Amino acid sequence: MLKDVTLGQYFPGDTLIHRLDPRTKILFVTVYIIALFVAKTWVSYGSLLLILLISIAISKIPLASMLRGLKPLTIIIIFTAVINIFYNGEGRQLFSFWIFTATDAGLIKAGYMLLRITMLILSTFLVTYTTTPMALTDGLELLLNPLKKLKVPVHEFSMMMSIALRFIPTLIEEADKIMNAQKARGADFETGKLTDRAKALLPLLIPLFVSSFRRADELATAMEARCYHGGEGRTRMKKLRLAAADGIVMSFSVFLLAAIITLARFGL
């Protein structure tokens, strides 16, 4: 169950996508997501899907690993799509029961929704899979830098995020260990009613919480011992630099957004 968590995972590599500046990737994926919501027809969806597939191909990340990340989200995706079938008054009626009526327009809308969510998730996965967490949070910090003028704690926020990403595998390992220890003493996590199973998780969560606090305390001491004193006067070993490829990708993202908006205007 915990093995499927791919959040914050990084697939090492040296492809064009890996080498792009994290800021470029974050900006591009933001534009891409906006485009997904602007898109209305098969033409625009098709081109967006094509861009995604080409990017995945360039990154050399196996499609299977990309799809594995979707697994824990399957229920949410299907649920959203199914709701969309019925949540539509227009179009020819296909069948109906109780208060639900399915129409052909609703079915098409559900198809779009399914594509939209899947593509949205896959595109963000591609960014996290091809960028080290450190680079990702560095990029985010630099992008949000202007907000520092408004006293938004941007550095603290990005530090918190990178530490959270760093500790995901550690905590998963620990949760697994506690779970096994509980199982060895007869705890049952897999059978029974949903409420029973939720209750069975309590003895897992409490030790996990307690140990997280202990870890946080030790980590803070260790960081202090290594001269951490906030973002002020901090330098970076890996300075982020924008290369020619970043310029091209950023120009392309502007073009993409313009193109999708134009297509939507013409009802395509």
Next chain:
Amino acid sequence: MEPFIRVKDLLFRYEGEEELPPALDGTTLDIHEGSFVAILGRNGSGKSTLAKHFNGILLPQSGSVTVCGMDTKDESKLLEIRRTVGMVFQNPDNQIVASVVEDDVAFAPENLGIPSDEIRRRVDEALKLVDMYEYRRHSPHLLSGGQKQRVAIAGVIAMKPRCIVLDEPTAMLDPQGRREVIDTVTRLCRENGITVILITHHMSEATGTDRVFVMEGGKVVCEGEPQNIFAGVECLKKLGLTVPDTTELIYRLNASGFELGYGALTVSDCAKEIAFALKNKRL
């Protein structure tokens, strides 16, 4: 010569433990630059509390700690003290900040505001010193305990400290990892002249050191060269410490009539000592 670290009449009591005896109760010791020092003591003897005083993580409630002439209570010197005295903790998982080995080693120099290419140089150098250079792009959570602890040591070396304090660095490691860590810090002291303060309750780890301090009840109860300290087998046992196997063997042989010296701490020295004694006895 002015000692590198001078601890004088240190008193420290944790908050909320007012009814218990203080964790440190008049600790006094001097550590000289370039030496390899072990601080021994059982759980609760105050050795970890003492360790946290060497770089100002804890501040003395009375008495003083002076590092290179700087008082740890002087807040303006705090950063300077922390870059002079680096610290490695017990649990390697809880002191690694980044998700890639080299990014973690770069953490301390980044905090110190060192220029990028200088950081790069220091990180590579530090990783080579602890023999982890080929793992620089790995994710720390996939490394073994000993490797993680060596990464943590590299993360401290990258600050270019003059002293490293290791607070029970081997407590969570297997024998293999234990040896890796001890060999690494021994090399750092002997070849690079870094002062090493090793806090441990494993007597065998203290055999290669220059000076041993034994703590009990928040005080230093005895100090000296390892051979002399270990010769007091009965005293150490009373303090709840186990002596190295070689010392234990010599102690038992002596108890049954041999007259062996306690100078032999390594297995081969001990074997030689016994062989020599046996030969003489037969004559």
